[in-house]
Amino acid sequence: MxxxxxxxxxxxxxxxxxxxxxxxxxxxxxxxxxxxxxxxxxxxxxxxxDDGVFNATEVGDGLQYLDRHYMDGQDTAVSSVYVRPEGNALSRSSLAATLAYQEAVLDNATVASELRGERIQGPPTLIGTHLAGANASVAKQRAAIEEATDAQLREAIRATLGDPVVAGRYLPAGYEPGSATAESMRTQFTFAVASVTQQQEPLPDERAQTALYEAATDRPAVFTMGTVAQADWSEQQIADVFLLVVPPALVLVVAVLAFAYRxxxxxxxxxxxxxxxxxxxxxxxxxxxxxxxxxxxxxxxxxxxxxxxxxxxxxxxxxxxxxxxxxxxxxxxxxxxxxxxxxxxxxxxxxxxxxxxxxxxxxxxxxxxxRAFGIVITLGVLAAVFVFVTLVPALKxxxxxxxxxRGVDRRKTALGTSGSLKxxxxxxxxxxxxxxxxxxxxxxxxxxxxxxxxxxxxxxxxxQSFVTEDDWQTDLPGPVGWSAHETEFRQNQQYVQSNFRSDDDRERRTTFLIRGDVTDPRALEAVHRGTQAAKESPMTFEQGGEVSVISPLSLAVDTAVDDEAFAALLAGVAADDDRLDGLLSSVAAENPAFAERMAATTPADVEGDLGLVYDALYDANDQTGVVLERRAGGYESMRLVIPVEQGLDVDERGQEMHAIADEMETDAYDVVPVDFATVANAGLxxxxxxxxxxxxxxxxxxxxxxxxxxxxxxxxxxxxxxxxxxxxxxxxxxxxxxxxxxxxxxxxxxxxxxxxxxxxxxxxxxxxxxxxxxxxxxxxxxxxxxxxxxxxxxxxxxxxxxxxxxxxxxxxxxxxxxxxxxxxxxxxxxxxxxxxxxxxxxxxxxxxxxxxxxx
Incomplete structure (x- = not known):
């Protein structure tokens, strides 16, 4: 039966x-x-x-902690526009032309309605408002730049772009902060968030991105890097894959089928x-x-x-x-x-x-x-079974x-039942x-x-890998040769990745979260070791030869240089703590301005630990809350934030950040490097x-x-x-x-x-x-x-x-x-x-x- x-x-x-x-x-x-x-x-x-897979890891837990206790939420989307003229990007003509581009873009209703917060920021805007006033329109900024003397323009550039942090945001890595010469620059448009990618990157309205892209097409020195700009590159990649992979696949498959069926x-x-x-x-x-x-x-x-x-x-x-x-x-x-x-x-x-x-x-x-692929391929296999038990046998x-x-004998020998294969x-x-x-x-x-x-x-x-001109696929003749790397977008992308910090906050920095008794000087010693390791790392972003880190230690040093009273308090607390005093001596050896300030300062007569210094730092510097967590009068955590090059291999970046964290780690402190690479690698x-x-x-x-x-x-x-x-x-x-x-x-x-x-x-x-x-x-x-x-x-x-x-x-x-x-x-x-x-x-x-x- x-x-x-x-x-x-x-x-x-x-x-x-x-x-x-x-x-x-x-x-x-x-x-x-x-x-x-x-x-x-x-x-x-x-x-x-799913977020759960990341949250279950140590790095994911650190990310959640930062989200809860530090104000890093991003409710706006940034679109960057780059200017790379033949000559000096900070020349009068280049600055004025960039502001003219902004005027043209602002005529678009979507762009004007979607702009938020700082709206438009970049060297032309900073220089223009310095010359024309904080609330000056784009047209007035352009007029002020065109009418300024050479001396006034140089002074405005020095005043607005002399800060390495500001310069690092808008100018390439080779730019010397305060210099009147740069090979390129970046202007950033801040929009409302219209959508979020599956990589959690906020995006503005696509119509606004299109307006920025189209306004740049008739300006050879201006280009954008958004999703609209990369469309041609994506299409060329698909075409390259099809022409490179499909023809040999078809030839091989047909050849083998010919051998099997004869x-x-x-x-x-x-x-x-x-x-x-x-x-x-x-x-x-x-x-x-x-x-x-x-x-x-x-x-x-x-x-x-x-x-x-x-x-x-x-x-x-x-x-x-x-x-x-x-x-x-x-x-x-x-x-x-x-x-x-x-x-x-x-x-x-x-x-x-x-x-x-x-x-x-x-x-x-x-x-x-x-998950989706598992479902679709299952249905696809069932469909193939249907085709080969109905349509194909019926056609046969x-x-x-x-x-x-018509007299044609259709009897054939099955493969393997005769000859040398048997x-x-x-x-x-x-x-x-x-x-x-x-x-x-x-x-x-x-x-x-x-x-x-x-x-x-x-x-x-x-x-992750990108094709370069060194790959053998690019040397193939005719239509089968890989050419996506030659598109304008890919060329611009390579330049931006090599010269600018990322305009995506997730990519341009790594945060090292330190939890424990952060009022103990050993916590600041860990920060100091991490700072040194970051400055020596080939993956950190340098601006004018300097790596701009931010931490409670860097803020304390900068505040002491500018604030004599704070310097006296810091010296007074260090006088009763040999570990803190030794740390400040090491920092002074690296920072002449800080050494000069501390040498000229009389220590205050105070009793207390670093908590007293942190209290004063909160009062003196409004950036303190970015790197130091204060709750119920106490201090729970701190963080070191370092700038990172963009375009890095995700795994190599993650490994390097963990190596820096290892330099900071002690039995007393838990140090977790948190950025998109470490979070992604941990979850994946x-x-x-x-x-x-x-x-x-x-x-x-x-x-x-x-x-x-x-x-x-x-x-x-x-x-x-x-x-x-x-x-x-x-x-x-x-x-x-x-x-x-x-x-x-x-x-x-x-x-x-x-x-x-x-x-x-x-x-x-x-x-x-x-x-x-x-x-x-x-x-x-x-x-x-x-x-x-x-x-x-x-x-x-x-x-x-x-x-x-x-x-x-x-x-x-x-x-x-x-x-x-x-x-x-x-x-x-x-x-x-x-x-x-x-x-x-x-x-x-x-x-x-x-x-x-x-x-």
Whole structure:
């Protein structure tokens, strides 16, 4: 008696084989409905990450503490406009031209209505208001600059741009504060927040950004860096990816399909099924309203890989069926298609369900696009199953019947059932027959050792890289050569990143939070060590050769230089504290102005600790609350804020900030570096580490599904458990390969493990289902294995070659992320195939002998 699954598969296969034209029409109509979702396709990235994963880390806790106890909230969005003329950016003509640009922009109603707070700030505004008055209009500022004498203009520049902090905000790193010469400058427009990116970056109204961009297009010296400006760069990147990756992928896939099928008609039919599956995939994205982003690149490759696999199994099993009957009773196109489709349909459904379990294991992942991708790829796989058990077999029946009616013999040999491939594929059976238990034990040891290398993998939050003219992809001829790095936006971006502090507060600084008894001089000693380490770091931003840090110590030093009374108080407290006195002596050795002030100051006759100094600092300097937390009359924490270069590698920046924190750390104080890089790395490190839970969930779910299905279909739950074991070994081998090649474990590569599981289990299911089917037909275990690996193994070989070829093309992509993706999936596919035909037969033979001792 057949199982419910087999009965259903036979009914569907019968309809497909006997009513092929009807099936083709219905399938194409449904494809049209699915494809209608393409009009709603959103190509935006979806990278939102749940806050909880960050908050659970030490750095995330530090960020929450800063948000609660320090006033750093950002309720405005800044858009920067850069001026880079041929000559001096601070010349009279350049300043006046920039103010003329501002006048033109202010004529836009959206810009005028959305401006907030300081509205427009930059060298022209600072200099113009210095000359014309604080409330002067832009027109009056421009007139004042044009009418000022050279001496007056130089004095205004010195007065407004002599402060390194101000200069660092608006002028490039090479600018000497107070100098009348600069190669470029930046003006900042402060707008209301209209939206927030998934990276929590506040953005102004897009119409305001567009107005800034368009007003700069006819001014060669002026450019912007907003989302509107980068549109051309983004489009060119997409075009470069398409031209660089897709052509070789198509060539490789078609070449391998030609080798596997050795028949043009079958290649075209299989390729048609792949294309229809892609229409379903993108249509599903559109109908569900899920932004494509990452899925638009990775998803199609996955669907292509599985579609090719399904097609190979349908066609190769059909070839086997047509060649199986010597009496000719079952060699017709339709009967053979009915039996072959029915025989593979259960395996297809199992592949779809188990792949879905593997992908949906990411449903708890805090990364938004990974959760969405798991859902979409699951639906895409189910759609591919539908296409290859209905439309493709029906097309095959229709075409082969038509050709044979015209005298064309459509009998073909299945890959692996003859020629030199047959003994090669059968080597796994030979190993199983000679020493199955030994093969299993060795495989378990090797795979287990690979799993242990997981702890040795380097954890990183991001793998980030930009293409430069040094990359080999840029040297390729014609349209395939990478050219996005040559766009005006990318050239401007490189200049800004190399010369300016970031205009995003999250990127331009790092805060070191110090909690404990901050009235103890040891806290200020820690700040001093951190300041020294920051000044020596290659990642901190220098303005005129100086690194402008801000901390309670720097404020106390600056206030003492300007305020004699405060200096006396500071000296008086230090007189009774040797540790504080030693610290001030060290600072004086580095700061001549402070040394001169303290040498000329008579210490006040006071009793108290640093709390007394902090009280006075709060009264004397309104910046104190930025770096010193006072609650209920006491002091709970302090912080050191350092400027950081922009455009840095996220992981390298995070590591450097932690290294500076280590210089400050003591047993008495907890020092946490908080910036977007350390927060991201901590949270994404947690995500990468969650891979173990994802794997466990995926393996448990797949094992449960296979055990239940095989119990119903084949009467043995243990066969389902055995089918999962090889993919566990493959995952271990992938980890070992990553460790050997020094690949880091990121939240992207962690996600790839679920893809490895989803694709790899496909091979094992096809082998175990075919093996069980042969046993059910009365074959001995070794005979059943031989039939399985030479028949199904041939289709698996073709699938592994084509899928690997498709993913291997990602290795030519200049991004480290895509290179890692391509490498890991190729390794996983190759290992999955090797294990399925060399190791898995031994496992199946051991299982068969244990569960069928009489055979």
């Amino acid at each position: 057949s199982s419910p699954f087999e009965w259903l598969a036979d009914r569907v296969a019968a309809v497909t084989a006997n009513h092929d034209l009807l099936v083709i029409v219905v399938a194409l109509l449904l494809t049209g409905v699915a494809g209608a979702g393409l009009v709603n396709l959103d190509m935006a990235d979806q990278t939102a990450i 028949d043009l008609v079958d290649v075209l039919l299989g390729f048609t099924g792949v294309c229809v599956s892609l229409v379903w995939f993108f249509g599903i994205l559109g109908w569900l309203g899920i932004p494509a982003g990452f899925a638009s690149i990775v998803g199609p490759v996955l669907i292509v890989a599985l579609s090719i696999d399904f097609g190979l199994h349908v066609f190769m099993r059909h070839r086997e069926r047509r060649a199986a009957s010597a009496d000719g009773a079952d060699t017709g196109v339709r009967p053979a298609m009915r039996r072959s489709t029915a025989s593979v349909m259960v395996a297809f459904l199992l592949v779809a369900v188990t792949a879905a379990v593997g992908f949906l294991a990411n449903i708890t992942n805090p990364v938004g696009f990974i 029946v229709r075409v082969d019947t038509m050709l044979e009616s 003994p090669l594929l059968g080597s796994g059976v030979t190993l199983a027959r000679r020493g199955a238990l030994v093969v299993v034990v060795v495989a378990l040891v090797v795979g287990g050792a690979g799993l242990l290398t997981y702890d040795e993998l380097d954890r990183q939050g991001f793998q 490190g947690e995500i990468a580490d969650s891979i173990i839970w994802t794997m466990g969930l995926a393996f448990a779910g797949i094992a449960l599904v296979l055990a239940a299905t095989y119990r119903i279909e084949r009467g043995s739950a243990t066969l389902g458990i055995v089918t999962v074991v090889p993919i566990v070994l493959v995952v271990g081998a992938v980890f070992a390969s990553m460790a050997l090649l020094g690949l880091s474990l990121t939240f992207i590569t962690a996600f790839l493990v679920s893809i490895t599981i989803g694709l790899g289990i496909d091979y094992n299911i096809h082998v175990s289902d075919r093996f069980a089917h042969e046993l059910a037909d009365g074959a001995e275990p070794v005979e059943a294995l031989s039939t399985t690996v030479t028949g199904t193994g041939g289709a698996l070989l073709g699938s592994a070659l084509t899928s690997s070829a498709a993913f291997a093309t990602l290795l030519v992509h200049p991004s480290v992320v895509f290179q890692s993706f391509g490498f890991i999936v190729v390794v996983a596919l190759v290992l999955s195939f090797v294990v399925s035909v060399l190791v898995f037969p031994s496992m199946l033979l051991v299982w068969a002998r244990a569960s069928r001792p009489t055979r």
